[in-house]
Amino acid sequence: MELILQSIINGLIQGGFFALFAVGLVLIFGVMGVVNFAHGELVMVGAYTVWLLHAQNGIPFIPVILIAIILVTVIGLLMERFLFRPTCNDPLAGLICSIGILFILQVLATVVGGDGPSKQVPPPYQGTLILFDFLRVPYQRVFSFFVSAAGLGTLWYFLTRTKLGWALRAVALDREASALQGININRISMIAIGVGGALAGLAGALMAPLTNINPHMGHNVIITAFIVTIVGGVGSLSGAVIAAVIYALFHTFITVYFGGVIATICGLLLMVVVLIIKPTGIMGVRVSE
Amino acid sequence: MKIIIRLLKIIAVIIFLAGLIVLPHYLKFHYQDLLIFLTVNVLVVASYRIVTLTGEWSLIHAVMMGVGAYTAALLFKNFNLAIWFTLPLAGGMAGLIAALLSFPLFRMTQFYFLIGSFAAGEAIRLTWMQFIVPFGGSGGLSGIEPPMIGSIDFMDPIPYYYLALGVVSACLFILYRIEKSRIGLTLHAVHWKAPLAQSVGVDTWRYRALAFIIGSFFVGIAGALKIHYLGTITPNQFGIGFMVFILIWVIVGGYNTIFGPVIGVVVLTIFDESVRGFGELRPAIYGGVLIISILFLPLGLESIYTKFLTLCGIGGNSSDGPPP
Amino acid sequence: MSILEVRKLTKQFGGLTALADISFQVKEGEIHGLIGPNGAGKSTLFKNIAGFYTPTKGEIIYQGKKIAGKPPHVIAKMGIVRTFQETTLFQEMTVFENVLVGCFAKSRINLFSSILGLDKQLQKIAREKVLEVLEFIGLSNRKNQLASELPLGSQRALAISIALASEPKLMLMDEPFAGMNMEETKHMMDLTRKVQESGITIVLVEHDMKAVMGLCHFLTVLNFGHLLAEGTPEEIRHNEQVIEAYLGGAK
Known part of the structure; x- marks a missing residue:
């Protein structure tokens, strides 16, 4: 019972992270039609920023989170301007470019952090929140959970309550029709990748104290993001959030009882099953013929 | 003219095959x-x-x-x-x-x-x-x-x-x-x-x-x-790492004909050896080459050859279906 | 004798009804026109017949067999071939290769004979067939050009050639005259008639009224997914409901 409750709490916290980077991937794919393979590496850059500035140089955690968000957003914007925009007619070319970026960022991380073992960031918030005798959550996790929830809340507000958010969703639904209506596609693309990058940077920064940091950590991130995206429905942001939470719970439970590799295998199989039964995902809509 | 080109092609193929056969005898163990x-x-x-x-x-x-x-x-x-x-x-x-x-x-x-x-x-x-x-x-x-x-x-x-x-x-x-x-x-x-x-x-x-x-x-x-x-x-x-290399070989080489990917893998393997000295930077150099070739040579290395032929007036159809 | 019969066909997308209870018959050997204002459901009806959509309700009977819901390639093998609204061709292939695809489409896959080159006879027959089709359509002189290099009229003619090469009994033509000038239209009309005279039944979706009235033996008129009227071109021309639908649409 304790284990189950503890797993639910952990799953929810994981779900927050998953949602942050999966939503970014969905947004970029929806608006630009590019599968951003380097998305996991954007998260990795966020985590490395925290390691370098906070753990190594003692700059306080909160400003470092902001720096990480800004840094990753800038990387995203550069990718849009110099790679995805020139290749926007060929989605495959965009994907390949993002793989190129993936390599470059991994090497950059190796250069900055050295090759050695994975890095750890000591949690900036010590202590544990004791809900019940048997249910304890470290403050670091509580903090992460509320910040990711706040990040997603802000995104939701932006997308549904602001004009720019409406334009973004319109482009994601139908690029050509939106262009005809006078929406500036390039500008919207920059905003999409900017928002996606910011969320990835935030996810990386928040995950940093809770995970092993190494140049290859992006691999698991992108697999998770793919699973969440497909299960939630390509192009559906709310689907991605719901799927992130469901998948995080699913993954946490299977990890507890059978181990991490089995959990990932099950996740991948779940994704293939969803692709077969309902290729549009749990919340997806068929876009066009 | 056509016969000469044909003859030249056959000779080139023979030299190429002979080269493949004798090649290993002139290489160090590592190569x-x-x-x-x-x-x-x-x-x-x-x-x-x-x-x-x-x-x-x-x-x-x-x-x-x-x-x-x-x-x-x-x-x-x-x-x-x-x-x-x-x-x-x-x-x-x-x-x-x-x-x-x-x-x-x-x-x-x-x-x-x-x-x-x-x-x-x-x-x-x-x-x-x-x-x-x-x-x-x-x-x-x-x-x-x-x-x-x-x-x-x-x-x-x-x-x-x-x-x-x-x-x-x-x-x-x-x-x-x-x-x-x-x-x-x-x-x-x-x-x-x-x-x-x-x-x-x-x-x-x-x-x-x-x-x-x-x-x-x-x-x-x-x-x-x-x-x-x-x-x-x-x-x-x-893993996905090797899969990415396959993609790079095919895309840098070009995938319009069967020769493109082969050119890609050969050229990039030689290139890879020549940057061996860069050690851990190698993947980044690879990434850079990949991006540059996508941006500036979207049809791959084979397109250089096709362009060269067209320039020489030998031209010929770049489509690769069976000849009618 | 009817070659195709549509019985109470209904197609819904979500809550939207694109086709409601459509029934009509196509007589063998005729050119049958399918007309109606924009959004009447003509193309949707075509896609249902050719197997690209599965009808929500109703039956499609072709030569006495039920075909509704079968996949496109199965329906094509039974002898119903559609051409596309836009100029849809294998752009990167030559004219000859385009038609060759149509010839090979129905033949069985045999990997080993292909590798070993044991299908020489099949190849030879196919190549002769291609030349024959190109001759019939009048594209022989362009056979080595890339499809993308052809002018619009020839591209449409090539689309018909590909369809012909697969030896159809019933051809569904989706707006073959769209975007054509007077001369091209006239040439296309002659071609359509020629195809029909060679024994192939044609169902035609078209906006160009002059072409439809001149070509078709029988017309079915759709409006907002419903069957509005049926009859010979002469009858349709004087049908009050049809005139109103078209004028109403023009308002």
Whole structure:
């Protein structure tokens, strides 16, 4: 019972992270039609920023989170301007470019952090929140959970309550029709990748104290993001959030009882099953013929 | 004029083949090794091309190579089968797995297929990692030996190179024949306009699956060929990292004709060797080259050759269907 | 004798009804026109017949067999071939290869004979067939050009050639005259008639009234997914409901 409750709490916290980077991937794919393979590496850059500035140089955690968000957003914007925009007619070319970026960022991380073992960031918030005798959550996790929830809340507000958010969703639904209506596609693309990058940077920064940091950590991130995206429905942001939470719970439970590799295998199989039964995902809509 | 060009072409081919045969004798041991892996990788990219002919980019090709490699390794370790038997059986197993996978995978197209094939491949690869028996877990298996015939020990790079060269040439010839046949023509048609092909009676699902099975069969053989020489096998050899290299070779080389990917793998392998001194920076240099070639040479290295021919006025049709 | 019969066909997308209870028959050997204002459901009806959509309700009977819901390539093998609204061709292939695809489409896949080159006879027959079709359509002189290099009229003619090469009994033509000038239209009309005279039944969706009235033996008029009227071109021309639908649409 304790284990189950503890797993639910952990799953929810994981779900927050998953949602942050999966939503970014969905947004970029929806608006630009590019599968951003380097998305996991954007998260990795966020985590490395925290390691370098906070753990190594003692700059306080909160400003470092902001720096990480800004840094990753800038990387995203550069990718849009110099790679995805020139290749926007060929989605495959965009994907390949993002793989190129993936390599470059991994090497950059190796250069900055050295090759050695994975890095750890000591949690900036010590202590544990004791809900019940048997249910304890470290403050670091509580903090992460509320910040990711706040990040997603802000995104939701932006997308549904602001004009720019409406334009973004319109482009994601139908690029050509939106262009005809006078929406500036390039500008919207920059905003999409900017928002996606910011969320990835935030996810990386928040995950940093809770995970092993190494140049290859992006691999698991992108697999998770793919699973969440497909299960939630390509192009559906709310689907991605719901799927992130469901998948995080699913993954946490299977990890507890059978181990991490089995959990990932099950996740991948779940994704293939969803692709077969309902290729549009749990919340997806068929876009066009 | 035409006859002269034809003659020149034949002479060039003969010199090229002779070069391939004498080449290893002038190389250091390290480069002989490399030559064998390059030969195997030529088969990897050529077989990948047949999958991409229908327009679907799969991310499971590296894992299919692993299926072949693991099949060969297990057959050798458990039944002591010689390479002559493990090669076709490895191909057969990869083809069989591909046939089974094509039921779920080819219900999807494009983006969904890309992700679906990635997921299926990772699931297979993680299975190798998870089960120590029989796959050896993440440490893999070792002690897979090349064959010996009489006094010829294929542990030596040179005899093994000739073996690999023979097998790969035969496979390439078959792949070439398939592409130039009516099946190849229909595969092209499925790529360019699937609904039109369907509307005149082409079963596009069957053709997609067929291309996938053929490609997997040959990459399975490549896997077995590699593993018999290398001697050890681990799941990480066939991960997304290697898959990305396959993509890079094909895309930098160009994928309009069967020569593009082959040019890509050869040129980039040589390039890779020449930047060996950069150590851990190498992947970044690779990434840079990839991006530059996508931005400035979208049709790949082969397009340089085509342009050169057009400049010389020899020109000819750049389309690659069978000649009428 | 009817070659195709549509019985109470209904197609819904979500809650939207694109076709409601459509019934009509196509007589063998005729050119049958399918007309109606924009959004009347003509193309949707075509896609249902050719197997690209599965009808929600109703039956489609072709030569006495039920075909509704069968996949496109199966329906094509039974002899129903559609051409596309936009110029849909294998752009990167030559004219000859385009038609060759149509020839090979129905033949069985035989990997080994293809690798070993044992299908020489089949190849030879197919190549002769291609030349024959190109001769019939009048594209022989362009056979080595890339499809993308052809002018619009020839591209449409090539689309018909591909369809012909697969030896159909019933051809569904989706707006073959769209975007054509007077001369091209006239040439296309002659071609359509020529195809019909060679024994192939044609169902035609078209906006160009002059072409429809001149070509078709019988017309079915759709409006907002419903069957509005049926009859010979002469009858349709004087049908009050049809005139109103078209004028109403023009308002």
